[in-house]
Amino acid sequence: MAFYLNQVPFEEARENFESELLNVNFFHPREEEIETVLAVGRITCKPVLAKRSNPHFNASAVDGFAVRAKDTFFARETSPILLKVGENCLRVDTGDLIPEGFDAVIMVEDVLYPEPGVISVIKPVTPGTNIRFIGEDFNEEEVLLPAFAKVKPADVGALLAGGVKTLKVLKKLKALFIPTGDEIVPFSETPEPGQIPDTNSSFIKAVLAEYGYETFIHPIVRDDPELLYKTVKDNIEKYDVIIINAGSSAGRDDYAAKVIERLGRVLVHGLATKPGKPTILGIAGNKPVIGLPGFPLSAYLVCEIILKPLAEKYYKNEFHDYGKIKATLTKTLISTTGVDDFVWGKVTRVAGRYCFTPLSRGASVSSTLLKANALLRIPRFSEGYKEGSEVEIALKEPLAEVEQYLTVTGSHDLLLDLIDSFLREKYGIKLSSSHVGSLNGIVAVEKNYAKLAGVHLLDPETGEYNKSYVEKRLKGYVLINLSLREQGLIVARGNPKKISGLADLVKPGVTFVNRQKGSGTRVFLDYLLKKENLNAREISGYDREEYTHLAVAAKVKNGLADCGLGIYAAAKIFDLDFIPLGEERYDLLLREETLEDTQVKKLLEVINSQEFKKEVENLGGYKTTYTGQIVEKG
Known part of the structure; x- marks a missing residue:
């Protein structure tokens, strides 16, 4: 049995896995006959021949009159030929059988009508004019589609x-997805x-559908090795691929490897990848049995690097490959040598180049896949x-869609989501926002990593x-103002800790959740603490950081903190109480030349509209007094 610590480079593991599957005839074409009307997306297993010619009769290619070409040979504008309808010519429409x-057929536009039932021909036609002959498109027994065509x-x-x-067509690969775990x-x-809600089953089923799999979801199997063994054993003959989700690591309830070993062979237990390390590749009953990690990013990556190529080898077709492009990396990435490190991120176009911004690398973070449209591979020896x-990235959506993104970074605000909705509805522009704090937002605009940045930095001196x-x-x-907004302390409904101001944050038993360093909210907090002569180190939770106002409010809502600093709108969304501390100015920063950018012009149209301002005011905690106005230039 292969051991977990023997991590194998994924390309080597995949090659060995496919080689073993080839030996057991897994990739041998399995066919079924289906109705043509249901065949879109399916793969032919042999050449498809026409059973009849097209057209299968001589047909008129135009609306007009069927004639004998010889009757028109001497037709001229100065001496037209007169033909009697029903005798020397017949009326036909496009697609009609040639009598x-x-x-030949003369187009209806090319004749005159000197009298009822008679047409005047003013130029000759040759035999075959405007006629589609039998087999002109294709003939009986001609190959219409080759083998292995989608x-x-x-x-x-x-x-x-x-x-x-x-x-x-090739039979679809039938996969059985088995979710496991007492906690699921x-x-x-x-x-x-x-x-933990079982989201992986539906998620991976949808992913595999893009690769041609027909996936069936088994009821959740509890952490019982005998029950898992019976489940796999009872289904191995019914499906082409068995996928055991979770239970592939080295924890006390991770039985997948032992179950596969009892039923067949474990070829690999551990890929030299990050994420995706605790992956199992095995064969039982001449079928692939795969232990898929439980974390979403890990599971998706293994689908990409193992299950997708497996399907492509069976179907002899590639699936959803949007190509690769070169992009500028907006953030330093440190990787561990010895593993292939896969990093999901967002690629957008700024100042004539593509920029790749890495997203959270935690294997359990589902939101990364919501935002990502590209994947970067850091080779294992790097x-x-x-x-x-400059890095090479694999696109996960068409390049044309990448071009639709307008990049905004810097400080988080709920209004950015509102702008995104307006831009999508009115102009088909998509806002790509990342929350890195006001200071980092300024740096991003300086380096042309983003077109705009949200900033709200208070200068304590001025x-x-x-x-x-x-x-x-x-x-x-x-600097263009987006809004004036209320900042304050977000506390639980009813304010059970009786917090009335910043001084209460240093009291025993009060826990706080902060915003990240470099954010305008953090700068505002530090300014207020200094003003009131309060020591930040005495605040329990001062070093606990979140990157958005909503994340701060969520921590309070779920009882993970007694209070946090944020905007009124976030407190309102979570039905929390709010203690105002002051009003601040939230601006959009951009380069002056960016004012001529088409996407930016549309954004400015949106924020200057009365419709947008009305929705902003309805959110609460915002004022649109200066919204859309240039408040600073330099």
């Missing part, structure tokens, strides 16, 4: 025209503390890439917002 004895919508029409009502409950149930490096911070880094800038 016997006629060999059937497209247009193919269906051609196949039916050729009399192909059914065709033989159906996603339809409300989970109790300690329980220690990583520095910010500003009492002004943003100007002094921006001028230290950037020339030729513009």
